[in-house]
Amino acid sequence: MLSPNCSNHFGTQQNSSIITHSEDQAESLFFLYVLTPVTSLDLVHHDSSMSSRCSRQGTMEPLSPASQASTRVSPSRVTPHEVKVTQDWALDLGNQYQAKRARVENIIRGMASSPPSSHGIFRHEGQTNKTTSLEMLEDRQENQRNQRLLQHHDHLCSSRTNTEDGRRLREELLTMQKLLGQLHSRFIQIFENPVESKLDISEEACSMGVTGKDDSHSTGNNSDLETKTSTEVGIDPHSECNKMPLDRSNLGWLKNKLVEFTNSNPDKDKLLANMLKYEISRAINFSVDSIFKNISHTFFKSPQLPIEDSDKEGTEDEAVVLSSHMPASSSSHFNSMLQLPLHSEGLIGQQPAIQTEALTLVVQKPVSMTGPCSLNLEVKHSLHANQTPLPYNQPAPQQDDHTILHLKNNCPQQDAFQALHLGTPSTGMPTPKEVHLQCDPVQVRSKVCSKPLGSSQAHQPEARSHHLVLDCLGVPDVKMECGSLERTVKRTSYVLNEGLTTQHLKKAKLMFFYTRYPSSNILKTFFPDVQLSRCILSQLIKWFSNFREFYYIQMEKFARQAQVQGVASVRNLTVGRDSELFRALNMHYNKANDFQVPDRFLEVAEITLQEFYIAISLARDSDPSWKKAIYKVICKLDSDVPAEFRSPITT
DNA sequence: GGTCTACCTG
């Protein structure tokens, strides 16, 4: 099939390998064409090197009869101007090829003019033709069209015909016509009975040692070209007859037919053999080219393009770029991670760890990015060296707060409060410079709070002196670039209310170890980075109310459990760091277990458990308000919150 | 009436 145009054919990368070879052999091809009977008018475009290359490439076509007939250039394309140009081009060839060309042209003319009305044509110098004699044998209709074309050119070229050569060639013409008839009959037979003919042809061709080798040696430049064109497409021209299946559409079949034809006329049709060899190579090139073109097209449209090599910590811009170049399967991942309105067809199942973590942290509410807060991170995991790891093998009972659990898992800011006790920075952690960053926490607008509250305003001077060492929200121990870290924080910092972030929630939980009933003043003092409006304050109070709720539920549960287990004395009810009750509480308020829970909290917890046990033992639980007495006791057991908690999360 | 709390529910 004809290539649509030169630029497309040569401009596409996927064809480069084949095309390059062909272009490198432009000169050889040129000579081959000169020596080869041709009929196609594509060569009219040989007025320029580029167009000639394009034409030759563009006309590479399978040699199957059907395709030949359907893809041949229409004679109507020829214009007088083109003929003139071709003449000029041909004159540069030199006289050395004149004789040969004339002879070949006459042969072709004779073959093409099976009807006696057809006369010599293509005397025009340089007027070469792409249609081979074999092709003409295959398609009579095409011959007729070519004849019309030849006739059109005849009057232009006839004056150059040598009368003596003409007579000699006419004799050859007769021979060729006979052969033509034989070959045509043979083709018809093959078409009608392909299987039988296949075997026949195969045996004939191979038994005759059908190769282009011997013949090619006699054609000088043609042999080199033939070898090149064959080898460049991975086909051994000397052995393919033994390998390629003989099919009507198969090039091997055509070659065999040509060999058959050539062997029957060894002295006169070497030219045809060379020509066909070249055509075969060209067809192979074209086929390979088409295959690669299809492959390339399929490849770039495939959604399976792997992007594992893509930067997993790429920026959002990078994600956008990826989404535009990659299969949608890849981009979808980034879409979900970055929540960008990108087309999603499924990105890559390969998820960067950052994104995965962020997704697990999403609580059940929609989020938005507002209200930047900065985290001053100075010390991380400072207590790890001194803190005795708490046994944490058993899950806490009634772990119904999944949100909190998630937050604890990924936001080990408790480390900051561990540092409050030891005040020693841990090693191997990011320096303050490295982790000091701006984050845009996600905020959830509270129903109660109608007004947006600016965060990080009420910075108390004294609070600034206390550098809370906050591990910024699930930032892994891996040292990260600030940009990447910031993106992580953006996705992990989940603002629960106006001005309140997950850091505040964690801080409140840690404060609960000291105070179960914080006053409003205490909250204002220890949350200086939050503008404690009424709604914010109520929110904080509500948090502690929820903390107490969970706390008392656990106490009652374990007290009743002890009752069932038949604990003899209240003195036997103790709460140690390895007790199941403490594990449950620690899991709830300090899931990361990186905060040193004060001993006082253990004492208070033990007292609370005993109070519940006593009340239950005395059947006070029958009273609807039987817990109030316990609350009165517990509220008096609050201790002072360490001054380090005064440090604002926002600097 | 406002505030705080416990309790319940989702």
Next chain:
DNA sequence: CAGGTAGACC
């Protein structure tokens, strides 16, 4: 953990 409600307290 948030929202709602009811009760107690001032």
